Amino acid sequence: MSKGSIRGQVAVVGVGETTYYKRGESPDAEFKLGLQAILKACEDAGISPKQIDGFCSFSDDRNDPTRLSAALGIPTMRLSVMQWGGGGGGAAGAISNAAAAIHAGYADVVVAYRALAQGQFGRFGQGSTAAYAQGERAYTAPYGLMSPAQSFAMKVVRFMHDHKIGPNTLRAISMASYHHAQNNPRAIMYGKPLTEEKYDQSRWIVEPYFHLYDCCMENDGAAAIILTSPERARDMKQKPVYLLGAAQGSGHRAGAPVHNAGDYGSSNFTQLTARMYEMAGVTAKDVDVAQIYENFTGGVLMTMIEHNLCTPEEANEFFKLENLVVGGKLPLNTSGGNLAECYMHGLGLQIEAIRQLRGQSTNQVANAKVALAAAGPMVSPVSTCIYGTEEVL
């Protein structure tokens, strides 16, 4: 039996984003934001929204495909797929699920989307303030352990200790995002540069590694990506960008509660990346630009190492600002990412990978042909996509 592959079978043809807002500041309802992003993606692709026949999302998005189809006047909805679990770790998964459905013939034009209005609804990722703790929480809440920042910090503590990696690596990751946001008018932190001093003096969220600037923002807005077959893509407005490879999931007992995962100090990509690179027919050396989900900077460090973009031994030298900006060894999070553009739970990073390969980034990497975009470090499942231009096929 031949091994399946998505390589070159599906093209990204449209991307759309609303204005991005700080959490709670959207003037529009979440559903309207979702519609706006989808309509912008259709406009970008040069298609009618009525051509969409499939929807994919992640992290329990509240705006379900049946409502969206009705609002958009879609004559036939053929696909409604939710990536299950892992929160923002499903951003690349939503795209790979869309691609799989197109390749299988379940749908022809699929949109992957995410919409957030956290004033209208609750804040994402908040702990409970209940007096009693049940289930897994019973083993963490009595000790005050109740947020992703804390749990993920403990994975990073172990990883950085075991590999003798210093904290300046994390500062460089944060500063790369802020550096790139200064050229991106869509970015929340546009016009708000970050200096080493400002980073060092920022308040702790959790010690020992997560300052304020190591943590993703909280935002309102929406983003959408439209995918279709290469044949259909030829008649559309934009230069197609092709999915080369994708993977989702996690390793053996990655989610073992509480903190009992065998591979503890990990972003959970160790088993995925070989699958993805093999499918894509490229290696880490071929990656021209990387968009790596920053829930916290420590997760970016581990994700990049687990994608073979650098070794643990090289990390202290590699993670320096000059290496991570356009013109450096491997430009990272060139839109400003989740730290400084917008935390659309990672979908913005996928869009930036596509912009780079179209040559449309506000921080364009010269002649970028292969772009990596990974989602959700340290959760389970995680997901990752690698894109290429036509000449890579």
Next chain:
Amino acid sequence: MKFDQIPKPVANPTEPLNREFWELCKSGFLHFQRCDDCGRWRHLPRHQCAGCGSPHWHWAVSSGRGKLFSWTISHMVLHPGFAGEAPYAAIVVELEEGVRMVSGLRDLPVEQMRLDMPLEVCFEQVTENFTVPLFRPASAGQ
């Protein structure tokens, strides 16, 4: 009740296996499940061994000794019960038996935490129905 007088959350599992774990903490000894067939220790409580698949197990007494596997100091107040304590440490302890658990730290300033340092369990009765296992530096000679 004022914000900083609200008590910390208390484990109150509804599921029988989890209830047994916390009930056993009242004995002053830490207990974990151990597989009758392959001898593996496990935590959190569950009905089947993830190693060999056996459904046969018993509660076994842990040595209560382990090492500081990871830690973090929280500056945020995520629950009003911790309002008076921030910044405070939450830790992961790897017990001699191989299982890990989340816990809290006693008898050690947080600045003196070092990964892999030896720790031993101690217990504090929080309410009549809830005794919580915590860890302190291992006493000399152990």
